[in-house]
Amino acid sequence: MDFALDATACAVRDVAADVLSRHEAEWSATFGKPTFGKQADAHADDHDGKLWQALVDAGLLALALPESAGGDDLGVLGVAPLLRALGAAAAVTPAIGAIAAELTLRSADPDTRARLAAPLVSGSWYSVAVSEPGDALGSRPTAHIVDGKLTGMKTGVLHADGASAFFVTTADGVVVVPRDADGVTVRRTPSSSGAGEYTVTFTDVALADGDIFGIDSAVLRDQYRLALARYADGLIDGATRLTAGHVSTREQFGKPIALFQAVSQQLADIYVIGRGMELATTAAGWRLSQGLDAGRDLTIATYWLAAEIPATMRTMTHLHGGIGVDLTYPLHRYFSVAKDLARLVGGAAVQLDELASIDGARSAAAEPEDTTMLVDLTPEQYALRGEMRSYFTGLVSADDAREMLTDRHGPAYRRIIKRMGTDERLGVGWPKEYGGKGFGEIEQQIFTNEAVRADVPLPSVTLQTVGPTLQALGTDEQKKRFLPAILAGEVHFAIGYTEPDAGTDLASLTTTAVRDGDHYIVNGQKVFTTGGHDAxxxxxxxxxxxxxPKHKGITILIVDTTDPGFSWTPIITADGAHHVNATYYNDVRVPVSMRVGEEGGGWRLITTQLNHERVMLGPAGKLDGLAEHVREWARGTGPDGTVIGEHTDVRRTLAQIDAYVRINELLNWQVASTGEAISMADAA
Incomplete structure (x- = not known):
């Protein structure tokens, strides 16, 4: 699996960045936006004309056009960085619709494509007319053709007034209509940003034979949805960078406000929303590029756009204070465009309704045409998932499950882990040289997902954090002693990091280890040591x-819990379970041979290990397993005899859960696929 851009897409990204860096945006421009008591100037330039010309001059608007017309013949993935860059700059141009139209032309016959592509090289554009009154994004187009004439109304058409023609979705497929055709009426409508939006009415518009493509309207709709989502992905990225820069330099009470805990937590939430948008859009684009059904991912992306991005923009405006609404400062453009986009897609509820109507089941991946980017499991990985799902079903008996409700690390837990070891299931992602199956991080993620989906406990700390670290940095003695026993399910570790006064600020820990010959003498206390009583x-x-310095003087030791100086007291959590503890170290003797890595080199081990641990703690399978219980309940009937899942609120809630499960799945895949280059932020 690989989420990375290929060389062509990287080149597009770099050229777009260069063009945008040389353009001076006029942040106070509102593109003919009406003021109080006045109408918008229908003939005002409804976009940034200078930037549009710069994009044309750089050849960026010809990326998706055929080479015969002077283009580069790039597909969805090749042009995606351009749309994202335009969003990151909050650039108001006709690019969203123009690029969606150009990509749709790839489905036309060669003659039609060449004919319609020719005018676009010099800067003309096509506007996409998809939405209709009461049907944002036009999932059920009512515009129709009778006796060769088009009749219908389209709303929210971007930059219609200056377009050379419209690409229109109809009940009969996609048609192209010249802007100056008889029967075409264009009326400008208000928008938050002032960017050009129009209602376009077609009244008995005569169509030539060449105006009817024979392309299903869903093709244009999908390309347009993806273009909107990819632009929005860039939009939140640009606003996030703007906000991060502001809070890093804006000082209050003698320090940057980014250092205030409340602000840093809000920034973390902003980051999560942005990553969700990027992942959903990337997955949708990849599926479209492979000719696969992208409906679910596209709808999740547009739901995220409508539900999460405007709210996140409000948070960023709040973090800016008064400057966030200054007309000469960029943030207002990001926020207003985000509101426009959320309205264009119909709002969150509309997207949830569509998502609820999509079958959540996904077919096994076909062999992709191009594996440069791969955002799906391979057929072999799907087969492994099925095997793991079958294995974990019924692995935990009802009695064991009942015991583990309160004793998470007791005899039942030990029995289950030992059985998995005996069945040779624990080493899916471990190298063969250490007794594993030799697969990789994605397969290990599949193993984890299916286990937690079935509510099967895993020795996550031991298997996914301690084991891989020992493989990389352990001595031969440590590897020989611990790795086979871990895979056999016979040895269990707990992590001793958090202290009463060193939680989030872990580098402030005070537990000491003093060298005494060939041993260390350890004294101190840890809290919230999961499984410490049984490890x-x-x-x-x-x-x-x-x-x-506090990050430099830390060392990792392996402490044998049979040492008489080790003890623990239970911490009972709110669910009544005992799985965490306070642990105490009073003159505990640890052989130097049980030091991991170099003395003083522990901080790098901690951060690397926490990244892997966090991935294991947040698998999508847990959410999906819980959601399946809710789906099963929703298949039943209520007191009135109606199927519970047919209620609107229930359908929307299940769809919302599906969106979160999918984004969590994508994030886990993306993090697992990066291997050792794992991002601490993504892991968190």
Whole structure:
């Protein structure tokens, strides 16, 4: 699996960035937006004309056109970076509709494509007319053709007044209509940003034979939805960068406001929303590029656009204070365009209704035409998922499940892990040289997803954090002693990091380890040590150099819990379960041979290990497993005899859950596919 752009897409991204960096945006421009008591100037330039010409001059608007017309013949993935860059710059141009139309032309016959592509090289554009009154994004177009004449009304048509023609969805497929054709009426309508939006009415517009493509309207609709989503993906990225820059330099009470915990938490939420938008849009684009059904991912992307991005823009405006609404400062453009886009797609409820109507089942991946980017499981990985799902079903008995409700790391837990070891299921992603199956991180993610989906406990810390770290940095003695026992399900580790006064600020830990010959003497206390009462060993972070900077003097030791100086007391959580503890270390002796890595080099081990642990703690399978219980309930009937799932609120809630499950799945895939280059932010 690979989410990375190919060389061509990277080149497009770089050229777009260069063009935009040389363009001076006029942030106070409102493109003929009406003021109080006045109408918009229907003939005002409804977009940034200078930027549009710069894009034309750079050849960026010809990317999707055929080479015979002077274009580059790029597909969805090749032009995506341009749309994202325009969004990141909050650029108001006709590019969204123009590029969607150009990509749709790839489905036309060669003669039609060449004929319609020719005018676009010099800067003309086509506007996309998809939405209709009461049907944003036009999932059920009512515009129709009778006796060769088109009749219908389209709303929210972007930059219609200056277009050379319209690409129109109808009940009979896509048609092209010249802007100056008899029977075409164009009326400008208000928008938050002032960007040109129009209602276009077609009244008995005569169509020539060449104006009817024979292309299904769904093709144009999907390309347009993707263009909107990819632009919105860039929009939130640009606003996020603007906000991060502001809070990093804006000082209050003698320090940047980015250092205030409330602000940093809001920034984290903003980052999560942005990553969700990028992942959903990337997945949708990849599926379209492979000729696969992208309906689910497209709808999730447009739902995210409508539900999450405007709310996130409000947060960013709040973080800016008064400057966020200054007409000469860029943020107002980002916010107003985001509101326009959310309205154009019909709002969150409309997208949830469409998502609810889509079958959530996904067919096994076909062999992709191009594996440069791959945003799906392979057929072999789908087969592994089916195998794992079958294996985990029924692995936990009702009695074991009942016991583990309150004793998460007791005898039942040990029995289940030992059985998985005996069945050789624990080493899916481990290298063969250490006894594993030799697959990879994606397969390990599949294993984890299916286990938690079936509510089967896993030795996550031992298997996915301690094991891989020992493989990379452990001594031969440590590897020989621990790795086979981990895969056999016979040895269990707990992590000893958090302290009463060192939680989020982990580098402030005070537990000490003092060298005494060939041992370390450990003293200190840890809290929230999951499984510490049952673990065979504690993977302990200690301070070995009090004089070193706090990130430099930390060392990782493997503590044997049979040492008489080790003890614990339970911490019972709100669900009544015992799975975390306070652990104590009073003159605990640890052989130097049980040090992992170099003395003082523990911080890098901690961050690397936490990244892997966080991935294991957030698998999409857990959400999907819980959602399946809700779906099963929704298949039943209520007191009135109506199927519960037919109620609108229930359908929308299940669709919303589906969106979150999918984005979580994509994030897990993306993080797993990066291997050692894992992002700390993405893992968190």
């Amino acid at each position: 065979d060993y504690i993977w302990l972070a200690c301070r070995t150099d009090k004089e070193a």
